[in-house]
Amino acid sequence: MTENTKMATGVWVAAVAFAFLLPVICGYDKYILHVGITIAFNIALATSMWLIWTLGFISFAHAGFMGIGAYTSALLFTSLGWSLWINMWIAAAVAALFAFVISIPLMRTRAVYFFMASWAVGEVIKRVFAYYRGIFGGWDGIFNIRPPKIDIFGLDINFTSRVAYYYLALVCCALIVFAIHRIIRSRTGAIYWSIHESEILAQHVGINVLKHKVIAFTTACFFAGMTGALYAHYHTYINPKTFDIWQSEFSLVHIIVGGLSTLNGPVLGATVLTIVDELLRPAGWYRVIFFGVVIILTVLFLPGGLETVPARVRALVARLRGRSD
Amino acid sequence: MQLLAIDDLSMRFGGLTAINDLGFSVDQGEIRGLIGPNGAGKTTLFNVISGVYKPSKGSITFKGTEIGTMKPHRTARMGIVRTFQSITLFKNFSVLKNVMIGCHLNSNYSYWGALFNTAKTRSSEQENESRAREILEFMGLTQYVDDLAANLPHGHQRALGIAIAMAAEPELLMLDEPCTGMNPDETAEMVNLINKIRDRGVTILLIEHDMKVVMGICDKITVINFGTKIAEGTPAEIRKDELVHEAYLGSDFDAP
Numbered sequence: 049m050t051e052n053t054k055m056a057t058g059v060w061v062a063a064v065a066f067a068f069l070l071p072v073i074c075g076y077d078k079y080i081l082h083v084g085i086t087i088a089f090n091i092a093l094a095t096s097m098w099l100i101w102t103l104g105f106i107s108f109a110h111a112g113f114m115g116i117g118a119y120t121s122a123l124l125f126t127s128l129g130w131s132l133w134i135n136m137w138i139a140a141a142v143a144a145l146f147a148f149v150i151s152i153p154l155m156r157t158r159a160v161y162f163f164m165a166s167w168a169v170g171e172v173i174k175r176v177f178a179y180y181r182g183i184f185g186g187w188d189g190i191f192n193i194r195p196p197k198i199d200i201f202g203l204d205i206n207f208t209s210r211v212a213y214y215y216l217a218l219v220c221c222a223l224i225v226f227a228i229h230r231i232i233r234s235r236t237g238a239i240y241w242s243i244h245e246s247e248i249l250a251q252h253v254g255i256n257v258l259k260h261k262v263i264a265f266t267t268a269c270f271f272a273g274m275t276g277a278l279y280a281h282y283h284t285y286i287n288p289k290t291f292d293i294w295q296s297e298f299s300l301v302h303i304i305v306g307g308l309s310t311l312n313g314p315v316l317g318a319t320v321l322t323i324v325d326e327l328l329r330p331a332g333w334y335r336v337i338f339f340g341v342v343i344i345l346t347v348l349f350l351p352g353g354l355e356t357v358p359a360r361v362r363a364l365v366a367r368l369r370g371r372s373d
Numbered sequence: 374m375q376l377l378a379i380d381d382l383s384m385r386f387g388g389l390t391a392i393n394d395l396g397f398s399v400d401q402g403e404i405r406g407l408i409g410p411n412g413a414g415k416t417t418l419f420n421v422i423s424g425v426y427k428p429s430k431g432s433i434t435f436k437g438t439e440i441g442t443m444k445p446h447r448t449a450r451m452g453i454v455r456t457f458q459s460i461t462l463f464k465n466f467s468v469l470k471n472v473m474i475g476c477h478l479n480s481n482y483s484y485w486g487a488l489f490n491t492a493k494t495r496s497s498e499q500e501n502e503s504r505a506r507e508i509l510e511f512m513g514l515t516q517y518v519d520d521l522a523a524n525l526p527h528g529h530q531r532a533l534g535i536a537i538a539m540a541a542e543p544e545l546l547m548l549d550e551p552c553t554g555m556n557p558d559e560t561a562e563m564v565n566l567i568n569k570i571r572d573r574g575v576t577i578l579l580i581e582h583d584m585k586v587v588m589g590i591c592d593k594i595t596v597i598n599f600g601t602k603i604a605e606g607t608p609a610e611i612r613k614d615e616l617v618h619e620a621y622l623g624s625d626f627d628a629p
Contacts, residue, residue, distance in 0.1 A: 234487035235480070235498065242474045245463040252423060253541045254449035254478035263484065 056312070067218055071211050081210045087322045088214075088221035089279055093295070094302040094314035095228050096271035101308060102232060103264050104244040108296045109150075109166040110272055112173035115291025117143040117273025118280040119177060122190045125281070132196040132207075136220075136277040143273025144266050151265040155258060170293050177288040189287025193280050213282055220278055224271045229311055231267070240264060294336075301339050305346045307353025316354045376401040376576050377422070377453075377545055382431035384414075384421050384600075391417040393600035394431070399545070404567065404577045406591035406608075408584075410620055414600040415580045416458055419547050423455045424448045435545070450478060452544035456534045456551065458580075464523040468514060468533060471522050472505035475540025479504075505540060512536040512566065528559035532566065539570065546570065547578045552586050564590055588612070596620070 066073075067084070074080040097110045117139035124135045150169055157165050177184045184190065195207035207213050231237055242250045243257055251257050280286045299318075306317020321342070328335045346353060377399040384392040391414045399405045407415050420426050422433055424445040433441045440448055463471050480501050486494040509515055512532050517525055522533060531551055538546055551567070552560045564586055571577055581587050587594060588608040596604040596611060598620045604611060611617055 230488055230490075234490065235482055235494070236484055236487045238470065238474060239477070239482075242463050242466070245465060246461055248425075248445075249457070249461045249463065249537070250474070251445040252449055252455055253475045253537060254446050255474075256446045 064222065068215075071214060076211055078210050081214045083323065083326050084214050085210075085217045085282060086326075087319050088217040089275055089282075090299070090302060090318040090322050091315050092221045092224045092275040092278075093272060094299045094306070094318040095225050095311060096268040096275070097296070097299045098303050098308075098311070098314040099228050099231065099268040099271075100265055101303065102237065102240040102244060103261055104247075105155075105162055105166075105261075105265075106300060107166040107170075107265070107268075108163060108293055108300075109154075109170035109173065110268070110299060111291045111293070111295030112170040113143045113147055113269040113272040114276035114279065114295070115173055115177060115286075115288070116146055116269075117276025118286050118291065119184060119190070119276075120273070121277035122193045122280045122286055123183070125193050126190060132277060132281045135281075136274055139277035140270045140274040143276065144270035147269030148262065148266045151262045152258075155261040155265060167293060170296060174288045174292045177291070184288070187287060187289070189285060190280075191285050193284045193286070195281050195284070207281075217278055217282070220274065224274065225311070225315060228271070232311060236260075298339070301343050304343055305353055307355030309352070310355055312355040313353050320354060374401045375399075376436060377578070378432075378434045379418075379422075380432045380434070382418075382421065382433065383429045384417055384426060385429045391600055392421065392428075395597065395600060395602055396431075397595050397602055397605060399576060399578060401544075401576055402571070402574065403592040404571055404579060404590055406587040406594035407578060407580045407597065408582075408587055408594060408611075409597040409603075413597045415597065416549060417600075418597070419455055419549055419578075419580065422448070422547065423453060449541055449543075452542075453547065454538040454541045454543035454545075455547035456531075456538050456549055458549040458553070460527075460530045460534060462522045462530060462533055462537070464521070466522055467519050468509065468517045468522055468525070469502070469505055469519065471533060472508055472536050472540045473501050475508075475537035476501045476504055478541050508536050508539050511569070512539070513562075528555050528562070531555070531563070535566070535570075539575075543575060545576045545578060547580075549580050550582060551579070552581055552583050560586060 070084055071081060093110065093114060097107065100107050100110070120139040120142045121132065121135035124130045124138060125132075154162070154165055154169065177189075178187050180186075195213060197207065198205040205212050207216060232240070239250070239255055239260055242255070243260060247257055276291070279290075298321075302317035302321050303314045304317070305321060306315065307313030321339075325335060328338060331338070350356070375398050379398065380396050382392055382395045383390065395414075395418070407418070409415055417426070421428050422440075424440070424443045424447065428441050431441070432439055435448075435451055435453060438451065440451060440453070443451070463474060466474070481493065481497045483494075506515075506518070509518060512535065514529060514532055514536060517529065517533075522530065525533060535546075535548065535551065548567070552563050555563060560583065567577060567579070567590055579587070579591065591608055593606065594608055594611045595602060596614070596617050603616045603620060604614045606614070
């Protein structure tokens, strides 16, 4: 057990080190860095969605809350000229505030009713952005959102540079993943999983289930809002369609393919599938069909997802060795 | 001393009256049996007391406080903890972790303390673990500490259910058919366990269909049928009661 934990830590450290060295390795290739930034956003979205899953819920409104963060940050920039450094936190707080208010009725529903209710919430968020043209720019969205600059202590970095933004996205993504790791590893995480296992039993040993559900949902949407702000200032242009149900569904596929039982799952799934998605870019919207096939194949042939691959390989090696002896 | 008092309690689901003007009280330190034919409203009563349902009428007082409108997590905090008729565990957790979650109420939990893993959190986690181990030893489950709850044999899963409840340090423990599906040996073990729990000063309210068990360990028995109390008294008195015989007509009520 400890051996495995040590190895997992080792793999994590190696992965982060590789991510930090990637710009040098790829020779500052703009396209690869763009894929790297997309992976960082997808990981942040998938892991925060996974945080809600630890209580047994899949929220299709998750990308909607990313949208709330993105629009908040974009509007603060276009109307007040504030930079991402401040907007990011306000965006996260605004997304969390909406999440808090909505989750109080939403988290009273269960199972398939929750899916439908969260679906509706996600759809409403998108439609609100599309409907109020005066504020949100309708289906056209908001343009000219600029990346921030740093100009202190003689340090002068402009984040219009791809490399600089890559590091910004990487650091934020790492912070989000680390924060969720801490939450899940603590007693809070044990409480979340216990609610997942048996809500009624958790209640009867004195756990205020609704309170924990609301806190988890709000926390997850805080991170989603933060991701949204980073997304907006990277792409410099946002529209409602970016934050619709499809985005939530892609994150769900990332989680299922990666694995549902540990934090490794969403990180692994988001990384692998974003790369595959980029490779399939010429196929256009047929990629969606591919994603459907992938999810079915995973459920059939790799239940538990990519995170179970090392254990499967170990078991296979052990079996082969046993046979040769 | 009176611990739990139920007064004029009714629970209706639409047109169905599951509990009808029920009233009785439980004294501190006793083992009270709750019997009645299937569908008499026993489990519904547990659900109302523990807060799963809000009563349609009447009052439930625990240690002088009205608890009728409290949710399960609040009644648990008051000191009322229950087990379930169908085995309810955190099945994919280890046995130890099951009981550690049960310790929740006494674990000084705080969100930020847990997040930053403060010294206070660490020491209370350690305390939790040793308390959980102590309870598992008391329940005779020490051999299973690291096993998955789902892998335990039936009788020991029931015992684990009670261990989780005990971890919440109840004053009133409500057991819903703890001996169902057990062989005579397991049943004897369970009876022994229930007596030991009472000796710790925990009051017990027990639903059980096994008449040997009920007659053997209860100080007093309340009989309900169609949601109302039809008799109450010591096991000897209940055995003689005519109304009870009528309710149980056709069953092997006086076999023991």
